[in-house]
Amino acid sequence: MKKKVVIVDYQLGNLFSVKQALLNVGLDVVISSQADDINDADAVVLPGVGAFADAMSNLAKMGLVDPLKNYIAGGKPFMGICLGLQLLFTNSEEFGDSKGLDIIPGTVKKFKPSPEFPVLKVPQISWNQIGKPEGRSWDDSPLGESKEGEYMYFVHSYYVEPQDHKVALTETTYGDVKYVSSILKKNIFACQFHPEKSAEEGLKIYKRWALNNQLI
Amino acid sequence: MNVRIIPRLDIKGPNLVKGIHLEGLRVLGKPEAFARYYYENGADELFFQDTVASLYDRNSLHDIITLTAREIFIPLTVGGGLRTIQDIRDVLRAGADKVSINTAAIKNPAFIREAALKFGSSTIVVAIEAIRQQNGEYLAYTDNGREHTGIEVLSWARQVEELGAGEIVITSVDREGTGLGFDVELTRMVAEQVGIPVIAHGGASSPEDIARAVTAGKADAVAVSSILHYDYITHQQHAGNYEKEGNTSFLTSGRGFNKIKPCTLQDIRGKLISEKIPTRSTI
Numbered sequence: 001m002k003k004k005v006v007i008v009d010y011q012l013g014n015l016f017s018v019k020q021a022l023l024n025v026g027l028d029v030v031i032s033s034q035a036d037d038i039n040d041a042d043a044v045v046l047p048g049v050g051a052f053a054d055a056m057s058n059l060a061k062m063g064l065v066d067p068l069k070n071y072i073a074g075g076k077p078f079m080g081i082c083l084g085l086q087l088l089f090t091n092s093e094e095f096g097d098s099k100g101l102d103i104i105p106g107t108v109k110k111f112k113p114s115p116e117f118p119v120l121k122v123p124q125i126s127w128n129q130i131g132k133p134e135g136r137s138w139d140d141s142p143l144g145e146s147k148e149g150e151y152m153y154f155v156h157s158y159y160v161e162p163q164d165h166k167v168a169l170t171e172t173t174y175g176d177v178k179y180v181s182s183i184l185k186k187n188i189f190a191c192q193f194h195p196e197k198s199a200e201e202g203l204k205i206y207k208r209w210a211l212n213n214q215l216i
Numbered sequence: 217m218n219v220r221i222i223p224r225l226d227i228k229g230p231n232l233v234k235g236i237h238l239e240g241l242r243v244l245g246k247p248e249a250f251a252r253y254y255y256e257n258g259a260d261e262l263f264f265q266d267t268v269a270s271l272y273d274r275n276s277l278h279d280i281i282t283l284t285a286r287e288i289f290i291p292l293t294v295g296g297g298l299r300t301i302q303d304i305r306d307v308l309r310a311g312a313d314k315v316s317i318n319t320a321a322i323k324n325p326a327f328i329r330e331a332a333l334k335f336g337s338s339t340i341v342v343a344i345e346a347i348r349q350q351n352g353e354y355l356a357y358t359d360n361g362r363e364h365t366g367i368e369v370l371s372w373a374r375q376v377e378e379l380g381a382g383e384i385v386i387t388s389v390d391r392e393g394t395g396l397g398f399d400v401e402l403t404r405m406v407a408e409q410v411g412i413p414v415i416a417h418g419g420a421s422s423p424e425d426i427a428r429a430v431t432a433g434k435a436d437a438v439a440v441s442s443i444l445h446y447d448y449i450t451h452q453q454h455a456g457n458y459e460k461e462g463n464t465s466f467l468t469s470g471r472g473f474n475k476i477k478p479c480t481l482q483d484i485r486g487k488l489i490s491e492k493i494p495t496r497s498t499i
Contacts, residue, residue, distance in 0.1 A: 013336065014308050017311070021289060024289075049336040049339060121217055121412060121413050122411060122412070123337065123338050125437075126218045126436075127260055128218060151497075155291075155382075157337075194291075197289060197291050198289070199258075199290055200289070
């Protein structure tokens with residue numbers, strides 16, 4: 001029987017491409033806003049495009065904050081994409097200070113121009129490179145088949161800063177900010193870039209993630 | 217920021233078309249085939265424009281988008297005839313990642329804010345169709361450069377950013393389809409006005425033009441159509457499997473693109489790299 005992957009629909013962002021990517025690697029996909037579906041899932045994907053505060057308020061309104069936290073604490077595979085990465089953090093500096101799910105200690109910060117890059121365009125909408133943090137191997141990760149320096153598609157104005165750098169799986173540079181562009185911590189894989197929009201190299205990541213977690 | 221190369225597909229009904237100054241459309245073939253080809257050859261994104269949507273007040277690309285989005289895993293922007301939040305929701309649901317709005321934004325600028333709040337700024341691209349006036353000023357037009365609005369382009373670009381747009385695609389209607397090169401001055405003025413990415417569109421005739429749009433024009437991305445489409449068609453004809461459904465006699469007559477030097481995405485990418493312009497490259 002095919003494993004059931006639930007894409008969490010909290011009414012922010014486009015779920016079509018994430019669904020297509022998961023189907024493409026041979027998974028069964030359910031798009032749902034129901035806590036029960038999250039509880040019963042073999043794997044959960046949290047996508048998202050838009051504002052951090054709106055996302056948290058939608059998750060709260062739909063009663064999904066605790067189900068998500070419980071699901072992740074249960075150790076089953078979880079993938080966060082873009083805003084779905086940022087929401088895992090303690091807080092975001094967007095609109096002063098917004099609280100996140102607080103699963104990964106750290107903050108979410110905004111790109112700002114600097115003396116060296118006075119005209120930094122925000123959002124970053126671009127293909128950009130992912131690299132290995134010093135001493136980090138990708139062998140055991142969803143990037144097991146990706147090359148150092150591979151280009152991925154990014155769309156974001158904010159980036160994450162984890163307290164514990166050991167969770168960093170990739171780093172990316174924009175302007176003069178070198179930031180963590182994906183994390184891996186036990187059952188949690190989350191990335192700032194959009195593998196579902198990063199052509200065949202992105203699909204490899206979905207495939208590896210599914211294989212590593214024995215979903216296919 | 218790494219420069220994006222975005223093939224732009226103008227679509228009328230089931231066909232890919234190309235005009236000059238956004239008018240006088242000619243049928244080139246099936247959009248799905250072109251989209252697939254550009255995806256396989258390393259396009260950074262695709263831009264689909266329903267060229268007749270404004271006339272009918274609706275976008276009719278849903279089926280083409282869905283077909284494309286099932287097998288093409290790069291961002292798809294869709295424009296043409298998107299007037300309401302529901303229109304945007306429908307094309308996003310069909311598989312688009314971003315939408316491009318022009319007429320609806322000009323008629324009601326608050327629509328940009330509403331859409332950006334609803335779907336996120338990065339989903340909302342505002343298209344500005346600019347025509348240079350005799351006094352050197354640029355004014356914004358709608359409906360493929362037919363409808364005069366009297367709105368000055370640079371102040372409009374600033375306003376669009378303030379209202380929450382994530383990107384601006386700036387079309388030089390004067391140059392579009394002519395192969396006279398981008399209006400680099402227009403692109404630069406807009407790019408310097410705003411803090412959001414700017415996509416240059418209209419007039420590309422060679423990889424050199426595209427490099428210039430980035431170096432002199434400060435564009436963050438380029439939307440290209442004729443030079444890529446004509447190259448693809450030529451390749452298909454040489455391969456002997458071109459479906460003769462379009463009016464392509466103008467191609468062989470040489471009238472269609474006497475100033476346009478057909479080239480591939482790789483040619484453009486190679487030119488950018490040789491000029492040390494940061495862009496996605498194979499590693």
